[in-house]
Amino acid sequence: MRRIACREFGPPDRLVLEEVPDPGPGPGQVVVGVRAVGVSFVDGLMVSGAYQLKPRLPFTPGLVAAGEVLDVGEGVSSVARGSRVVSSSFDLGGYATHRVLPSDAVVPLPDAVSFEVAATAVESYATVLFALTTRAAVRPGEWVLVLGAGGGIGLAAVDVARSLGARVIAAASSQAKRAAAMNAGAQVAVDYQTEDLKARVREVTGAGADLVIDPVGGEAAEPALRSLRGLGRYLVVGFAGGTIPRLPLNRVLLENRAIIGVDWGAWSRQDPAGNTELVARLLDAVAAGSLHPVAPVTYPLERAADALNELAGRRVTGKLALLP
Numbered sequence: 147m148r149r150i151a152c153r154e155f156g157p158p159d160r161l162v163l164e165e166v167p168d169p170g171p172g173p174g175q176v177v178v179g180v181r182a183v184g185v186s187f188v189d190g191l192m193v194s195g196a197y198q199l200k201p202r203l204p205f206t207p208g209l210v211a212a213g214e215v216l217d218v219g220e221g222v223s224s225v226a227r228g229s230r231v232v233s234s235s236f237d238l239g240g241y242a243t244h245r246v247l248p249s250d251a252v253v254p255l256p257d258a259v260s261f262e263v264a265a266t267a268v269e270s271y272a273t274v275l276f277a278l279t280t281r282a283a284v285r286p287g288e289w290v291l292v293l294g295a296g297g298g299i300g301l302a303a304v305d306v307a308r309s310l311g312a313r314v315i316a317a318a319s320s321q322a323k324r325a326a327a328m329n330a331g332a333q334v335a336v337d338y339q340t341e342d343l344k345a346r347v348r349e350v351t352g353a354g355a356d357l358v359i360d361p362v363g364g365e366a367a368e369p370a371l372r373s374l375r376g377l378g379r380y381l382v383v384g385f386a387g388g389t390i391p392r393l394p395l396n397r398v399l400l401e402n403r404a405i406i407g408v409d410w411g412a413w414s415r416q417d418p419a420g421n422t423e424l425v426a427r428l429l430d431a432v433a434a435g436s437l438h439p440v441a442p443v444t445y446p447l448e449r450a451a452d453a454l455n456e457l458a459g460r461r462v463t464g465k466l467a468l469l470p
Contacts, residue, residue, distance in 0.1 A: 148470065149242035150450045153204040155195030158451035158458075161207075169246045171219030176249050178231060181261035182444070183211040183240035185453045185466040186269055186298065187386050188411075192238070193454065201238055207450070208240020208468070209233075209411075212255060212264040222249045230255040232264040234272075234425040235418070236411035240265075241450055243470040250418065253425045256433035260441070264429065266465035267439035270302040271428050272421070273383060273410040277359065278306055280413075281406050282379045286311030288356035291347055293370055294386060295332065296323020298465045299361040301440060304330040307359075309436055315350055317343060317366065319460075326463050330438070338366045347373035359383060367391035376401045383408045386460075442467040 147168045150161050171177050189207045191197035212232040215225055225231060233240070235251035255264050278284045290307040294300040295316030300323075307314050308331030316327030317338040324335035336346050343366060347355050354375030360367055364387030371380055371393055380398075382405060398405060414421035431437040442465040445453045453466045 147242060147244040148447060149206045150208075150447065151204050151206055152193050152201075155193070155203070158190065158193055158454035161193065161451050163448050169244055171217050171222075171246060173220040174222060174249055175219040175246055176215050176222060176225055176231075176252060177217040178211065178213045178233070178245045178247060178252065179216045180211045180240065180243055180245050180470045181213040182265035182467045182469055183208045184266040184269055184442075185445075185450070185457060185468060187384070187457060190454045190458050206239045206241050208238065208242070209236055210265055210268045211240035211245055212261040213245070215252075216244070218249070224249050225252060225254070230257070230261075232268055232425070232429070234268070234414070234422050236414050241447065241468060241470070243447070250422065253422060253429065256429055258433040259429055262442055262444060262467050262469070263432065263439050266298070266442040266467050267302070267432060268425060268428065269410075270298040270465065271306065271437065271439060272414075272425055273299060273408065274302045274306045274359070275424060275428055276410045276413060277381050277383065277408040278310060281408050282357060282381055282404075284310050284312045284357060288312045289315065289351045291315045291317065291355040291358045291370060291373060292327070292332070293317050293338070293358070293360045293366050294362040295327035295335070296320065296463050297361065297386065299383060301326060301330050301464060303359045303361075304332050305437055305439070308332075309431070312357075315347055315355065317370075323463050326440070330440075338369075343369040344373040351375070354378060357381065362387040363391050364389045365391075368393060371397055371403070374401065374403050376403070378403050380405045381408050382406065440464045444469050
């Protein structure tokens with residue numbers, strides 16, 4: 147098998163492509179022939195050593211992979227050889243041609259969903275579905291402000307919020323990203339680099355947004371918080387902008403607002419059965435056409451560093467995938 151190895155923390159250019167023996171399954175495990183693996187912002191943080199959880203070196207990056215079951219271990223009856231599956235666990239090892247996983251960490255992949263879409267949609271869409279149905283249930287008709295609306299999490303947030311009956315204001319830094327968010331179902335697009343975000347949101351909504359989804363952090367966080375109406379909810383998803391904001395908590399207190407953390411990866415480990423159900427529900431919605439993840443830009447496995455550099459440079463609209 148071929149795999150990408152991170153043997154020292156640093157820029158993606160230090161990653162190496164290795165050839166190692168093909169793995170076999172242990173009891174309760176399956177071997178998946180990886181057809182596509184998602185490339186995420188978290189991957190780049192892990193490779194650089196900047197993520198909140200540092201993997202033990204050496205490791206193979208990559209969280210969500212889709213492919214076909216090549217072999218099953220003793221005691222596995224839930225999945226058969228040849229089955230199309232996607233991984234549902236927040237574990238490393240996806241940047242490879244083969245991946246060994248516990249049988250309960252793979253979910254059947256409907257025929258209507260491609261390997262590429264599954265590998266890139268699960269992490270972002272599961273995060274947003276968890277956010278909007280478990281952490282802060284969005285109600286039909288509510289106004290949702292999405293920061294970083296042209297990125298992977300942002301586009302998923304627009305799509306999921308729309309599917310739940312919410313109205314979406316998409317904030318993004320380029321015309322191409324704002325156009326992508328509008329195509330995904332946003333009612334309004336805002337350039338938060340040139341427009342007054344709080345004023346624009348208040349102009350559109352009247353009283354303010356009901357909910358903010360923030361995967362970016364940085365300078366847009368405070369005006370987004372101030373754009374919330376009373377009893378509004380601010381969902382902290384990540385810090386793709388590179389800076390963890392310092393928010394004025396008096397603005398939370400005075401308007402009875404709530405700040406809510408969203409860590410799908412941690413929850414998926416705490417409640418694997420609940421996560422498997424959520425991922426299966428997500429894939430069924432994609433297959434049925436009620437959710438519309440975009441097809442990703444794809445790279446061969448050996449260009450993993452290029453893909454991570456493009457993502458880190460914020461030159462990507464939508465999602466990226468490697469095709470091992």
